[in-house]
């Protein structure tokens with residue numbers, strides 16, 4: 055329960071975040087360092103996220119399956135970039151049933167290898183393609199510095215894995231899923247993410263092309279919020295995923311993978327939250343409307359509850375996720391703070407005066423104080439509330455977009471870039487050399503976030519070395 059206030063975002067953004075996650079009861083620390091317990095309220099949010107994504111996956115022709123958590127160690131050694139990228143963070147099982155295992159088993163950090171192994175078995179002919187499979191599950195990566203939702207040893211996610219006959223089809227799939235993530239982020243989570251290509255340094259281990267969606271948090275740091283990869287034939291060759299084409303020639307498949315994790319909850323918190331706590335976008339909020347009945351005595355209680363129950367039934371019937379706070383051991387003020395901490399988009403108050411007037415009071419979470427409050431008639435309430443929820447959803451996206459745009463700069467030279475990325479993002483011409491990218495990282499801790507798919511016209515000169523440049527890229531400090 056929200057007994058104490060959070061530190062303000064301005065005072066200490068990191069601590070504001072940590073305490074918010076705990077006080078809003080989204081997650082808690084586990085007994086194993088770096089692991090996370092997702093509490094029911096956090097999981098309800100994740101369920102709404104998974105439902106919104108899963109619907110989009112199915113609409114684009116994908117099906118779900120489940121692959122095992124344990125993977126033979128030797129699988130990781132088959133693709134050399136992949137093993138190099140993941141070796142430092144593998145958790146390895148050496149014993150089982152009281153005996154030392156002949157071959158150690160890896161707790162999956164991602165599933166390209168095991169799925170590649172199975173695809174090699176299942177795919178025979180061009181008629182079997184494309185294979186469009188997604189899996190919901192968790193993976194383990196032995197991270198050293200952890201933070202709830204953003205980076206934990208074990209996290210929950212989905213990983214899509216697809217196999218295609220041609221490079222064109224596989225690339226099309228990569229872009230399609232990047233668009234699915236973008237559509238989800240913008241229209242469900244109200245996160246105005248930017249999509250683009252990752253640089254070679256930032257690419258997924260084993261990928262030929264990695265694309266991402268990147269969000270700007272309120273401390274102006276970037277958060278990579280979803281990735282979609284094109285592997286070419288790298289994994290197909292490592293795992294012998296082959297098919298007989300229409301001319302009876304044996305060909306290697308072209309594969310992709312794409313993933314989005316519980317990290318997105320961190321993005322939602324850090325994009326929308328305020329000093330009172332979480333602010334959830336209505337489309338994903340586990341509770342969209344909290345009804346707080348207000349009364350002083352039994353006579354008032356009976357009248358007020360009659361209206362509260364009727365309103366509850368009406369909103370519920372209209373498909374709105376609604377709850378009545380019937381606790382009688384805490385004050386109304388406490389309830390207001392508590393639901394504000396949890397980010398419920400709309401509070402609906404019913405008091406004795408509202409009963410008399412046939413009205414209710416509505417308070418928007420995204421607009422604190424008097425400005426966000428309105429008094430509306432009880433008649434046609436479901437329609438009023440639905441309208442207000444979609445207004446809140448739009449306002450949250452608009453506000454986050456304005457914040458993002460106000461904090462992306464176009465520095466005129468390298469000196470200015472250095473000061474810009476201390477408190478914002480830079481969008482600059484870059485010659486695409488790793489040397490220039492690394493220099494920026496060394497000097498400022500900022501990394502390239504992504505290179506927009508749609509580039510501005512013309513050419514420029516690299517912000518770092520001054521050589522001709524064809525691409526503009528976002529530089530930012532990232533989580």
Ligand SMILES: [Zn+2]
Pocket residue numbers: 484485486487490516517518519520521
């Ligand atoms: Zn350069």
